[in-house]
Amino acid sequence: MDKLSEQDRAFVERAGHHRLHARGSAIVSQGQASGPALIVEEGWLKSAHVSAHGAQALLGIIGPGAVVGALQILTDTPHTGEVTALTDSQVLHITKPRFLQLLAERPAVEHAVHRSLFSRARDAEGHLASICSLPPEQRLCRLILCLVQGYGERTGSGLEICIPLSQLDFAAWAGVSIETVQRILRTWRRRGIISTGRQRITVLDATSLSRITCVNGRASR
Template identity: 25%
Template sequence: MDLLPLEVAKKVRRDSTLVKYTDGQFIQSRGDSKPGISIVRSGAANAGIIGMDGSVSMTTLLGPGQSFGEFTIFTELPRTHDVTAVGETEIYQMTATRFTRLYDNEPQLSRALLKTALMRSHILLEMLDAIRRLPIRERAARILQSMSHTAGNPNKLECRQSELAYTLGVSRISLNRGLKQLAELKLIELGYGEIRIPRPALLSDWVANHCNPAPLAS
């Protein structure tokens, strides 16, 4: 929403239905085929995939102003993730019909969606690289940095360590060790069901210095 001009953002809110969700309530389920776009107004939305055994592979945490479900309108594909509310959450829900009508009349919507899609693609590639190449400490730092960009509140991520471990493909014990090392470096603070990032810029600098591949020799 921050990428839209004020008047266009007002039209998006006008053409949407505001729906309230309680903590842990499903906002959408993987496989749903009804097209539409969702935008977080307040609270947060946890996007991931829930396995048959109840395990959760968390993809990202979406905060106020972040959207999801756009591809259901443009590609006619079913939804790929389970999305649940984190705390009391409000979501603007817009049907495909209303969105398409607004999209055809407001080119700024196209620009905002394109920039959002490219940013997400960049974050995804960074995460895949981290999973393939980096030690657990650096891997955890990079995914926390990526999540802080989308969570709405860059200083606090509401997520369980078990979900984060499953997403990274490591044991909870190994992840806990890596997170404690980051905490000792004063990059994060560990809490119950949350990870705090007191200085996001410091974490970003650390990731840039420790997680990026070495430059090619000239």
């Protein structure tokens, strides 16, 4: 949605109302009926699915410009996961009828929503392929490299992931245990590849991290 013209963006903003969500607050519940559509204006959200046994699978990170709930509105289906604020966030809420009217009246907005849906579907497909085909260290490595490339901020020592993710979040996203994440990060810290803090990872040696990724089906060190 951030690529819309100023006119279309103003039209979208007038269609809804702004709400502030505190860090850690639930915004969408798993199984919740479709509507309203949510557009992230500031901050970061996470989407996760919780199994009947309480196991959590992180589905993705949602940042400024992203739309939440569009697929559920268009298909009239409930949300398959929960959405929580990772940081204090400002979100534009647009009711289901108004959102459908918006798509019908503004072709550029409709195209932007479709692009967002296609992009998230492509990312989900790539992530699923990674989980199914790669060993844990390479899964975590690719995840961190993707986050650094998309959301990294350069510091004096390296590239810091600017989204506050816990080790439990990384475990849920990579499809591994928290103990496995802790072991891998400990090894990387010892080798000087990364440094870590509370909900913070800084990549110190991106070249070494890249070598851990899969090359011709094998890990390269």
